[in-house]
Amino acid sequence: MQRSKKTDPGYLPLYGVHATISALKSGRSIEKIWIAINPTPSVLIREIIALAKAQDIYIQRIPKEKMDKVVRNANHQSVVAFVSPIEFAKLELLLPTLYEQGKVPFMLALDRVTDVGNLGAIIRTAECGGMDGLVLPSKNTAPISVETIKSSSGAAYKLLICKVKSLPLSLALMQQSGLQIVACSEHATDMLYDCDLTLPTVFVIGSEENGLSTDVWHASDYKVKLPVYGETPSLNVSVAAGIAIYEALRQRRRAEV
Numbered sequence: 302m303q304r305s306k307k308t309d310p311g312y313l314p315l316y317g318v319h320a321t322i323s324a325l326k327s328g329r330s331i332e333k334i335w336i337a338i339n340p341t342p343s344v345l346i347r348e349i350i351a352l353a354k355a356q357d358i359y360i361q362r363i364p365k366e367k368m369d370k371v372v373r374n375a376n377h378q379s380v381v382a383f384v385s386p387i388e389f390a391k392l393e394l395l396l397p398t399l400y401e402q403g404k405v406p407f408m409l410a411l412d413r414v415t416d417v418g419n420l421g422a423i424i425r426t427a428e429c430g431g432m433d434g435l436v437l438p439s440k441n442t443a444p445i446s447v448e449t450i451k452s453s454s455g456a457a458y459k460l461l462i463c464k465v466k467s468l469p470l471s472l473a474l475m476q477q478s479g480l481q482i483v484a485c486s487e488h489a490t491d492m493l494y495d496c497d498l499t500l501p502t503v504f505v506i507g508s509e510e511n512g513l514s515t516d517v518w519h520a521s522d523y524k525v526k527l528p529v530y531g532e533t534p535s536l537n538v539s540v541a542a543g544i545a546i547y548e549a550l551r552q553r554r555r556a557e558v
Contacts, residue, residue: 312446313384316375318345321382325352330385330464332444334358337365337379349380357466359439385445392436392463392471396478399433406480407549408503410436412468412517414538415508417443421452422539423506428456430546435460436503438468469516475503476522484521485545486513487535493525498549499556506545509538 312332315321322345324331334353336346353360368377375381399406409427414420420443427435443449445464450457465471472482480501485493505521507513518524527536527544536544 312386312444314372314375315382315384316372316380317378318343318349318380321349321380322352324382324384325349325356325358330387330389331356331358332383332385333439334360334383335363335368335381336360337368337377338362339365339379346380357439357464386447386450387445387457387462389445389464390434390461392434392465392474395434395461395463396475396480400478404433405499405553406478406501406503407432407553408434408436408475408480409542409546410468410472410503410505411442412438412505412507412513413441413511414506415441415443416538417446417449418452419443419509419537419539420445421449421454421457423542424449424453424460424462425456426539426543426546428453428460430543430550432460432546435462436468436471437462437464439464439466468514469520472503472505472517472520476520481523482521483523483525484513484518485526485541486518486524487526487529488512489524489526491523491525493527493545493548496523496525498552502549504542504545504549506538506542509535 315324321334334349350360365379372381396406409432424435445457445462476482480503482503482505483496484505486507505513505517527541529535
């Protein structure tokens with residue numbers, strides 16, 4: 302199978318309708334699917350769209366001329382699927398499993414974190430901190446690519462990662478499952494250290510540039526921040542995530558004594 306540098310941001314591109322349908326039906330973890338803009342899509346492309354929607358896979362429509370230019374000589378048949386190098390976990394299956402194992406769930410969700418280096422560093426810290434899983438939205442987030450895995454020192458292969466279509470809806474599911482939603486933001490008034498993190502918890506952390514989206518902010522039970530004493534207004538997002546994770550570990554270890 303041909304690979305192009307321009308289409309290889311760290312995951313395997315599959316060209317053509319039949320390869321894409323096979324990947325969808327086999328349950329492969331697909332990051333996104335390119336479909337060329339066409340006023341009358343074929344029956345097979347309509348099948349791809351239906352299968353992708355059923356699996357909450359992001360579909361990006363692009364002009365056929367752009368697809369031709371990007372994939373060069375590959376016979377793409379107006380479809381390119383990008384397969385993730387890891388398999389994603391299902392959030393709706395993970396949550397009850399954690400309770401069945403006698404755990405107090407400890408999760409992390411990221412909102413609009415688009416830098417691959419930061420994502421890899423966060424995954425590494427989350428895995429080192431023994432977190433039960435990471436939740437990522439399917440849009441507006443850095444991909445789980447080969448580069449991300451390298452940045453995580455391979456931790457992306459070990460940490461359970463869930464890709465979800467809607468982060469607010471997924472947070473609501475976690476609330477219904479007994480987890481408190483703790484949003485970390487420089488705009489909060491309460492301090493992280495005053496929050497009880499011994500309870501089932503999911504941290505939500507946004508990007509340095511855009512912070513937390515409005516829907517995620519309103520979906521959170523608690524809004525907390527880290528103290529900043531210098532003139533720099535905020536911490537790097539991966540550093541902030543690490544401090545939050547290890548504060549929770551500190552509280553949980555003390556509670557066990």
